[in-house]
Amino acid sequence: MREIPLQTERKTQLVNITEDVRNAIDGRERGSAALVYVPHTTAGVTINERIDPDLLEDFEHAFQTIVGEEWTWRHVDADGPNAPAHVRASLASPQVLVPLRDGDLALGTYQGIFFCEFDGPRSRKVYVSTLA
């Protein structure tokens, strides 16, 4: 298992980590899938299009609209009332699993892997491992 460290810059931010994941699995050519796991509770990971930066903004706004800050929330933690960030993280998902083909990620032509920050800016990490 390898760790990818990253630093986010905004409250809600999708960060393309495709190359980091690719580097982390380098040389693991005998695995059949790569597991990308986020050990945080206000961040997740998803796979989507890596071409258009405008789409990342659309995703950021969409997560904020699907789970509204203005709803009635009870949870307050050391960082303040951030329950919407927790729910958005679960909607995004704590992990993705990508099949490997000849040792490389079998992503679709337009796909990238995106870390999803919902309570930034923060120092974060992602775990990458390969499965047999």
Place this chain on the structure above:
Amino acid sequence: MREIPLQTERKTQLVNITEDVRNAIDGRERGSAALVYVPHTTAGVTINERIDPDLLEDFEHAFQTIVGEEWTWRHVDADGPNAPAHVRASLASPQVLVPLRDGDLALGTYQGIFFCEFDGPRSRKVYVSTLA
């Protein structure tokens, strides 16, 4: 890794691919789980009830309501302004992982595996592989 080709018929459509996945893993009785992966950015995959066709319509309407076409969106690609389709695909998820028991999918009694089209009609494919 095997590929299942499929052709969708509507913009938003859930397609039952359970038997296709079962056929794709036929003979892989030593695996412990089947990975069903969608290499597209406006389609995903989910697991839910395979009995009532009305429920599929409910899912299709629900995804369209959870992520509204009328929200403010920026992304335009070769297919037009389809950002909602991208977000719905991520909410559905790019993959499911089903445990295997005696070489068969350990699905619940009522469960099926559904390809989720959000920007059809299109020619699509799904990758199926087994993990040790």
Place this chain on the structure above:
Amino acid sequence: MREIPLQTERKTQLVNITEDVRNAIDGRERGSAALVYVPHTTAGVTINERIDPDLLEDFEHAFQTIVGEEWTWRHVDADGPNAPAHVRASLASPQVLVPLRDGDLALGTYQGIFFCEFDGPRSRKVYVSTLA
């Protein structure tokens, strides 16, 4: 593959099953990830913060708000018109996959694994297996 039985108590309820999963993988120290799979169609599983009980209520309310009971639904099954429960289950996800480190779940400091009931109270089960 091991089965964890559980009994839920409310229509919508997140249940912390982290210790049950940990017990189910006990002694599987050679695996690289634990698959937690829900074989039901109105329940799912997610990973989030395990510290504050208020957050679980927030999650329960959020799932009910993201997918509204009052939307137009068609599906009726033996348990009545419960389509929203099906959609919430798919949004939560039918499975999570957690990397193993030295035979234990490599969860983040604040993470727990939560069974997500959306059509309780019911007798439920969860499948836990390890991947090589």
